């Protein structure tokens with residue numbers, strides 16, 4: 001790993017990743033396996049390290065969004081099956097076939113273009129069905145029949161899976177989830193009459209697999225919960241599974257000063273001390289993904305909550321402290337200190353977004369240190 005000089009880093013607890021995989025496996029029936037979703041550099045947790053740990057903990061397949069992400073795992077000598085969710089252009093399918101990377105398809109023309117190529121290795125494909133996510137996938141029985149017709153008798157291209165994705169599995173109201181399930185079952189019935197070879201079937205993300213572990217077919221696509229985050233408030237409240245968060249974010253005080261009443265902090269001089277105040281500075285800013293809207297959020301120093309004051313800069317942030325602390329004092333922006341904790345969910349709420357976005361938005365300028373016992 002590259003040398004680290006700045007005192008700002010993310011601790012990735014790989015034992016938590018393993019724990020979370022074990023928790024869902026205990027809930028799943030024997031015939032359901034775990035596909036670890038490690039796209040976007042494992043939701044910002046470090047793709048290779050998380051993939052290896054998830055496989056060690058019992059996942060038997062990996063999923064990514066891009067061919068580039070799959071190749072990165074193969075280059076790290078990861079041999080497990082990998083599914084790419086996104087559309088890979090036909091011209092790049094030979095690389096996928098060569099590296100034994102399974103691709104997603106859902107367009108008749110795509111198959112026609114791939115059939116015109118000379119593939120030196122078999123190309124494995126999962127077909128995506130859009131039962132209501134409205135993103136990618138075939139939508140009707142006619143489309144299904146037409147695309148299956150393109151596959152008959154084609155050498156070197158093998159359909160090894162079919163899948164769909166739920167738009168509302170994490171919501172209190174499950175009526176649309178039921179609509180999607182029904183549509184999937186209808187398409188599956190048609191598929192079984194026109195395709196006789198066995199395929200892998202997978203439908204569930206974290207929310208669906210946590211809430212309905214019994215009907216997850218052959219694989220679940222385990223993403224956010226593997227990182228110890230609940231997909232939504234309702235799933236967190238239902239507590240059908242215990243999860244341990246894997247991501248924490250830390251820094252250290254690099255400057256400490258006392259300012260008098262009336263003196264200001266940071267650009268725009270927007271924070272004005274109402275009385276004598278101790279101000280700490282830490283080396284993290286919006287170029288690290290610690291964006292300006294996080295002004296006002298609490299961080300932990302000495303096991304206590306202290307607020308970010310003044311405008312967050314590109315590389316530095318100021319904190320109003322309850323007293324003087326030495327340079328080098330650890331500051332926790334996400335995680336625990338003594339009996340206080342700043343959860344990713346709190347940051348997400350402050351930013352009026354979802355927890356998925358937080359670890360993804362912390363840029364690569366913040367090193368990820370992977371720890372395991």
Ligand SMILES: Cc1ncc(COP(=O)(O)O)c(CNc2conc2O)c1O
Nearest residue numbers: 037085165205206221222223224231356
């Ligand atoms: C096709 C597909 N399957 C499974 C998952 C895993 O979902 P989970 O993290 O809720 O378990 C995702 C995540 N996709 C996204 C997560 O956030 N935005 C997305 O597009 C996905 O796109």
